[in-house]
Amino acid sequence: MTATLTTGQPGPALAHDAAATLAASRPGLARRVKNRIATAAVVGAVALTAVPLALVIWAAVERGSARLDLTLFSHSMRGVVGQGGGLLHALTGTLLITAATAVIAIPLGISAAIYLTEYAGRARLASLTRRAVDIMVSIPSIVAGLAAYALFSLLFGPGTRSGLAGAAALAMIMIPVVVRSSEEVLRLVPGDLREAGLALGSPRWRVIRKIVLPTALPGLTAGAVLGVARIIGETAPLLLVAGFTDAMNYNLAEGRMATLPVFIYTQWSAKGLDTAAYDQRAWAGALVLMAVVVVLQLAARALPPQIAKIRRNR
Amino acid sequence: MTATVPNSIGAAQAGSPPKDRGGAARVVAGGLDLGQTASAAGLEAIVGGIDPRLLAAQAAPAAPGSMSIQNVSCYYGAHLAVADVALEIPGRAVTAFIGPSGCGKSTLLRAINRMHEVIPGARATGSIKLDGVDLYERGIDPVSVRSKVGMVFQKPNPFPAMSIKDNVLAGLIIRGARPRGSAADELVERCLNRAHLWEEVKDRLKKSGDSLSGGQQQRLCIARAIAVQPDVVLMDEPCSALDPISTLAIEELMRDLARDYTVVVVTHNMAQANRISDITAFFSLASAGQPGRLVESGLTADIFSAPKVAATRDYIDGRFG
Numbered sequence: 001m002t003a004t005l006t007t008g009q010p011g012p013a014l015a016h017d018a019a020a021t022l023a024a025s026r027p028g029l030a031r032r033v034k035n036r037i038a039t040a041a042v043v044g045a046v047a048l049t050a051v052p053l054a055l056v057i058w059a060a061v062e063r064g065s066a067r068l069d070l071t072l073f074s075h076s077m078r079g080v081v082g083q084g085g086g087l088l089h090a091l092t093g094t095l096l097i098t099a100a101t102a103v104i105a106i107p108l109g110i111s112a113a114i115y116l117t118e119y120a121g122r123a124r125l126a127s128l129t130r131r132a133v134d135i136m137v138s139i140p141s142i143v144a145g146l147a148a149y150a151l152f153s154l155l156f157g158p159g160t161r162s163g164l165a166g167a168a169a170l171a172m173i174m175i176p177v178v179v180r181s182s183e184e185v186l187r188l189v190p191g192d193l194r195e196a197g198l199a200l201g202s203p204r205w206r207v208i209r210k211i212v213l214p215t216a217l218p219g220l221t222a223g224a225v226l227g228v229a230r231i232i233g234e235t236a237p238l239l240l241v242a243g244f245t246d247a248m249n250y251n252l253a254e255g256r257m258a259t260l261p262v263f264i265y266t267q268w269s270a271k272g273l274d275t276a277a278y279d280q281r282a283w284a285g286a287l288v289l290m291a292v293v294v295v296l297q298l299a300a301r302a303l304p305p306q307i308a309k310i311r312r313n314r
Numbered sequence: 315m316t317a318t319v320p321n322s323i324g325a326a327q328a329g330s331p332p333k334d335r336g337g338a339a340r341v342v343a344g345g346l347d348l349g350q351t352a353s354a355a356g357l358e359a360i361v362g363g364i365d366p367r368l369l370a371a372q373a374a375p376a377a378p379g380s381m382s383i384q385n386v387s388c389y390y391g392a393h394l395a396v397a398d399v400a401l402e403i404p405g406r407a408v409t410a411f412i413g414p415s416g417c418g419k420s421t422l423l424r425a426i427n428r429m430h431e432v433i434p435g436a437r438a439t440g441s442i443k444l445d446g447v448d449l450y451e452r453g454i455d456p457v458s459v460r461s462k463v464g465m466v467f468q469k470p471n472p473f474p475a476m477s478i479k480d481n482v483l484a485g486l487i488i489r490g491a492r493p494r495g496s497a498a499d500e501l502v503e504r505c506l507n508r509a510h511l512w513e514e515v516k517d518r519l520k521k522s523g524d525s526l527s528g529g530q531q532q533r534l535c536i537a538r539a540i541a542v543q544p545d546v547v548l549m550d551e552p553c554s555a556l557d558p559i560s561t562l563a564i565e566e567l568m569r570d571l572a573r574d575y576t577v578v579v580v581t582h583n584m585a586q587a588n589r590i591s592d593i594t595a596f597f598s599l600a601s602a603g604q605p606g607r608l609v610e611s612g613l614t615a616d617i618f619s620a621p622k623v624a625a626t627r628d629y630i631d632g633r634f635g
Contacts, residue, residue, distance in 0.1 A: 197488055
C-alpha cells in the first residue's frame with residue numbers, strides 16, 4: 001500500500017490522483033486469502049500454547065478443590081493414614097526453605113551483578129563469572145541437590161538432611177537467575193546518572209548504593225521474585241537433601257523438612273489404602289503451590305513500571 | 315525576549331572596567347568589587363605606586379574560584395585527545411569553550427573536575443589550579459575535587475528514583491549527610507531559588523523530577539550541583555537538548571550564577587557564547603584524529619570582534635567546520 005502511495009505524481013493534480021490510486025490499491029484476493037490463513041495460524045498457535053495451561057489449572061481445580069478445606073491448612077500429616085490430614089507442615093517447609101534460599105541467593109546474586117556492571121569492566125574475572133553463571137543456569141536441579149547433599153555430608157556427617165541443605169541446593173539454582181536478571185536491570189540504569197552522582201563529589205560505592213540501586217530497585221525486586229518462582233516448585237533436590245516428614249518442623253538447621261512439591265510427590269507415589277484421599281491431597285497441594293507461584297508472578301508483574309520509564313526516557 | 319539577555323549581561327558588566335584592559339586586569343577589578351582581601355591587596359598596590367594591572371600579571375588572580383590550567387594534556391588510553399592547554403579562568407565570571415566537534419573542549423572540561431579519568435583508560439597530565447591549589451597534585455582525592463567543582467551535563471539527568479526535593483539534596487544524601495527538617499527545607503528553597511526554579515516547583519517538591527520539562531530538569535540539575543557549595547560550576551553544552559525558551563532561561567541563570575560561582579561552559583552555539591561569556595577560549599584540531607589544541611583565548615568581546623588568529627575568525631564567521 002505504501003508503495004503505491006509513493007508512486008503518486010507530484011503536482012496540482014496530486015490529491016485527485018492519490019485518491020484514485022488509493023481506491024485502486026485494495027489488496028487482491030490472493031493476498032487477502034493469505035492474510036486470513038496466516039492470521040488463523042498465528043491465533044491457533046497462541047490457543048494451542050494456552051491449552052496445556054488451561055488443562056493443568058482445570059485438573060488441579062477439579063480434583064483438588066474437594067480438599068481445599070480448613071483442615072488442609074491447619075493440620076500436618078502426622079498420624080494420618082486415610083481421610084483428613086493437611087499440608088501445613090509442607091507449606092511451612094516451603095515458605096521457610098524458600099525464605100532461606102532467598103536470603104542466600106538474592107544478596108549473592110545482586111552483589112555479583114553489581115560487580116559485573118559497576119566494577120568489572122573488561123576484567124578477566126568478569127568473563128569468568130559470566131561463563132560460570134551461564135553454566136550454572138543449565139545445571140540439572142538434581143545435580144544441585146547432589147552437590148548440596150555431598151557438601152552437608154562432608155560438613156555435618158554422612159546422610160545429613162535439613163531444610164538448610166535444601167536451601168543451599170535451591171540457592172545454587174536461584175543465584176544464576178538473580179545474577180542474570182539483576183545484571184540486565186543494572187545495565188538499564190543510564191550511565192549519566194552514575195556520572196551525575198560522581199560529579200557531586202561522592203565515592204563510587206555510595207553512588208551505587210544511593211543512586212544506582214534505588215533506581216533499579218523495582219527491576220531487582222522483580223528479578224528476585226522471578227528467581228523465587230523458579231525454585232519454589234523444585235522437587236528433586238529437596239527430595240534428596242531436605243527429605244520428607246509427616247510432621248511439623250520449624251527448624252531449618254536440623255531434621256527433615258517437608259515441602260509442597262515433595263508433599264505432592266509422596267502423596268501421589270506412596271498411597272495408602274484409601275487412595276482417593278491421597279490423590280485429593282496431592283491435587284490440593286498442587287493447587288496451593290500453583291496459587292503461590294501465581295501470586296509471586298503477579299507481584300513481579302506489578303513492579304517494573306519504573307524501569308520501563310527509564311528505558312523510555314533515555 | 316532576546317533583549318533581556320544582553321540587558322542582564324550589561325548589568326553584570328556594569329561594575330567592570332572597559333573590556334579593552336585585558337582579561338587579568340578586569341578580573342582584579344572584579345575582585346575589588348567583591349572581596350575584602352582583594353580590595354586590601356588593590357589598595358596596597360596603589361599605595362605602593364604599583365599599577366594594579368601589573369600586580370594582576372604577577373600575582374594570583376583576586377576573585378575566588380579562579381583557575382589556572384597549565385600544560386594540560388588529556389589521553390584516552392594512548393590516544394592524545396587534548397594537547398598542552400594553558401588557560402587562565404577568572405573567578406566569578408563565565409568562560410566559554412567553543413570549537414568544532416572533537417576538538418577536546420568537553421574532554422578538557424571533564425578534566426577540570428577529574429571526571430575525565432572516570433572513563434577506563436583515560437588520564438590527564440599537567441596542572442589545574444583552583445585558587446592556587448593543584449587539583450592534580452599527588453594525594454588530592456578526586457572525590458573532594460568534584461565537590462568543589464560541580465558539573466551540569468548535556469542531557470538533563472535528575473535522579474528518577476528521587477523526588478524534586480531529594481534531587482536538590484542528592485549530593486548530601488549520597489554522602490550520607492542528608493539534612494533534615496527546616497535545614498533541609500531552607501537549603502532546598504535557596505538552591506531552587508538560585509536556579510530560578512523555586513516558583514515553578516514549590517508546590518510539588520515531593521513529585522519525581524521526571525515530571526518536569528527538559529528545561530526545568532536542567533535547572534533542577536543546576537540546583538543539585540550548587541547545593542554542595544562548589545566554587546566552580548562546569549556546564550557541558552547545557553542547552554543543546556533544550557528548546558529556545560528553556561535555553562534563554564538557562565542563559566540568564568548562567569549569568570546570574572557567575573555572581574557567586576566560576577562558570578565554565580562548553581557550547582556549540584556561537585551566539586550563546588557571545589551573549590553569556592566574559593572570556594572565550596577557542597579550541598580546534600588540525601584534522602580528525604589529531605589532538606585538540608587551544609587556539610586562542612581572551613575577552614569574549616575581543617575574540618568575537620577582533621580575533622588574533624585566522625582560524626578563530628573563520629570559525630566564528632562560519633567559514634569552518
